[in-house]
Amino acid sequence: MTQSLSDLTQQLLDVARRAGADDADAIAVDGTSVSIDVRAGNLEHAERSEGTEIGLRVLLGRRQACVSSSDTKLATMMEMAERAIAMAREAPEDQHVGLADPSQVTQDTDVSALEIFDPSDEPDPAMLQDYAARAEAAALRNPCISQVQSASAGYTNRRVHLTTSNGFSGGFARTSHGLSCVAISGTGSDMERDYDYDSRVFQMDLRDPDDIGTSAAARAVERVGAKKPKTGAYPVLFDERVASALIGSLLQACDGSKVARGSSWLRDAIGEQVLPKGLSLIEDPHRQRSALSRKFDAEGLMTSRRAIVDDGVLTGWTLDLATARKLGMQSTANASRGTNAPPSPSLTNVMLTQGDQSRDDLIRQMGTGLLVTSMIGSTINPNTGDYSRGAAGFWVESGEIAYPVNECTVAGNLREMLMRIIPANDARTYLTRVVPSLLVEGLILAGD
Helix, strand or coil, X not given: CXXXXXXXXXXXXXXXXHHCCCEEEEEEEEEEEEEEEEECCEEEEEEEEEEEEEEEEEEECCEEEEEEECXXXXXXXXXXXXXXXXXXXXXXXXXXXXXXXXXXXXXXXXXXXXXXXXXXXXCCHHHHHHHHHHXXXXXXXXCCEEEEEEEEEEEEEEEEEEEECCCCEEEEEEEEEEEEEEEXXXXXXXXXXXXXXXXXXCHHHCCCHHHHHHHHHHHHHHCCCCECCCCEEEEEEECHHHHHHHHHHHHHHCEHHHHHHCCCCCCCCCCCECCCCCCCEEECCCCCCCCCCXXXXXXXXXXXCEEEEECCEECCCECCHHHHHHHCCCCCCCEECXXXXXXXXXXXXXXXXXXXXXXXXXXXXXXXXXXXXXXXXXXXXCCCCEEEEEEEEEEEECCEEEEEEEEEEEXXXXXXXXXXXXXXXXXXXXXXXXXXXEEEEEEEEECC
């Protein structure tokens, strides 16, 4: 009979204690992943993987070490514990490492209310192939599409359990269903590519394959005839598909590990305005049917809703226990970890306040400028926030889309850019980052 993940982690802890660990935590992960790729109506690639991994972190005073394995036999666990103890003895002391105080860990580990697991049967590979084929066929029905680069469908079922020597034991199961299509319009040097995709916890919530293929094709056709835009200072509207990356730069600067190293352009900004008044950035780890929702973090602390930015003002950092201790603060219960490394700060679901105008309203408002629908590359100075990214999209003249553009660069300083954002009202509320299209005035464009 297959051993439960909770039994595996408890057994790892017992072995670690016998080997001489002062404290320890153990994590076990198992799962199944299926992916299907279709090309020209035929199955091009099918892959299925499944397995179990275990990870052990031991602490000797203020020294720690992590080891992992995909072998769950007792003999392997004993070898893991001995190796981890030997590694910890050679590790440098770090006064900030350590488990949570027992009073900090939660005993409420019931995640059923989060609805992060689809209890229906694993989708049959034939069904996944049909989904991908339908998306491809829908894209090819557009007469301007020359080929579909890829059409893929997939499913993942993952279980995790964490047990610690300070009294925490909890786990969860999570599912993911995905579908994507990449379409190409034109031929030769005139080819343009674009995509659409969807990923959901529950199969029933997944968008229709025909819709995804049709949308990918339409986007690729819209890009035909792209040319470089004008060089100069113009307003830039970041489409909803890419706007989350702009807010992601702010979130990265709020990562406690970066702040503790002094490599964040927001390192001295707590209590200062970083977004326009009226805008808040909320983390909600308890949102239902979201891929990143969680009841507790990787150190056994109860998660909770919090404002990272409240009415434009930065309120704090994203912290696990170690980074919180370095900064003289309290953990925000944002620890995340795999089987082979100690915890580190990681966000769950984030939502930016939406505006009261549509994307079309903002296009009319911007007059002349750039609508960005895709971005490539990234040059961001972590200390100053200087920002430069390759972009493509559409040139706007007199409040209307004039023609597609590519091969341009958008540049500015994040601290200044974020203070000038105007949000639209078009964010998809089921995404892990709910961010609408964002208009930013006065950015530098490098084109022709």
